[in-house]
Amino acid sequence: MTTTPDAARILDIATGYMASKQLFEASRIGLFGAIADGADTVPAIAERTGVSERIARILADAMAGKGLLTRTDGRYALEADAAAYLAGGAAELDLAPFLTFLGEISYPHWLQFAHTVDTAEPGELQMDDARWGTFMAGVMTYNALHAQEFGRLVDLSGATNALDFGGLSAGFAVEAMTRNPALRTTFLYAPGFEDGVAEAVEAAGLADRASVQVGDTATAQPEGSYDAVLANHVIHRFSAEENAQIFRNLRAAAVPGATLTVLDFFLDDDPGQRAIDALHAGEYLVIDGTVVYPEAQVRGWLEDAGWQVREKIALPASPRVLVATAV
Helix, strand or coil: CCCCCCCHHHHHHHCHHHHHHHHHHHHHHCHHHHCCCCCECHHHHHHHHCCCHHHHHHHHHHHHHCCCEEEECCEEEECHHHHHHCCHHHCCCCCHHHHHHHHHHHHHHHHHHHHHHHHCCCCCCCCCHHHHHHHHHHHHHHHHHHHHHHHHHCCCCCCCEEEEECCCCCHHHHHHHHHCCCCEEEEEECCCCHHHHHHHHHHCCCHHHEEEEECCCCCCCCCCCEEEEEEECCHHHCCHHHHHHHHHHHHHCEEEEEEEEEEECCECCCCCCCHHHHHHHHHHHHHHCCCCCEHHHHHHHHHHHCEEEEEEEECCCCCEEEEEEEC
8 A cells, every 4th residue: 555645744844933933932921831830721821921821822722732831630741851941940951042033033034035035145134232132142152051951962071172163152162071070171262252261161160171272263263282182163154165274274273183073063965864964054145145055065175185994973952063073
């Protein structure tokens, strides 16, 4: 017997914006935090969030339909992932600032995507100070999720002298240092990031194992003999020629056998494209014109520069990491 196709997958994609908007609003009104202490009813949720019972029921049902809540005898409760990432102050990592960024910056910006498709040009961000604040809070929250998963799944044990090069967040090295007490890190970041890096390592209690330098990411030639190099959230911001040179410069600063991590989204050449990476190719282009590169192209830059990829790690709900060795 042959399977008769149906339209379920198409409609799930086509109506995805409905789920997104309801998630953004559920987060904004504090629906998840309202039941962080245990299951409760629509009237209780409405009272705690300040919305009508009709809205509370619509949002709670939508989130239950998407698996973030359970509903038993009219009482709604958080699933484990919602409790960990959406429950406000009770969350392990509160993603609310990232959802606010998606709802207020990214989502409206996608309304310009037809222009991007026709011209291959990003849309107009039209940012003011308040929107930049929302933008940066969201991006840094998303980076905190990436860093958490990076620290959990990428093994840098045995390394003692790391270079964190040109990234957007000190969180990756902070996670690695927290898990590896012998690891010291030199941060070489673009001008304007140095204060944030210093604050992050100070807040983590790691200032005595860190130093901060400033340099242009595309041209800086780090000096040292590093046994671990982090190039996380770097390559999508630079041209192919610049990335090839960056990897050559990093190889010159690494001892033989050193580990390099390249964290970013990648396009696949095999039959199974990872969806989150492909979706971010559109996001990066429409937002600011940056690039999600094919993995094969990135591997080519690495090989030409003297790095051999030994592992690829997919971080849940986050980018992937190419782990390479200096040869």
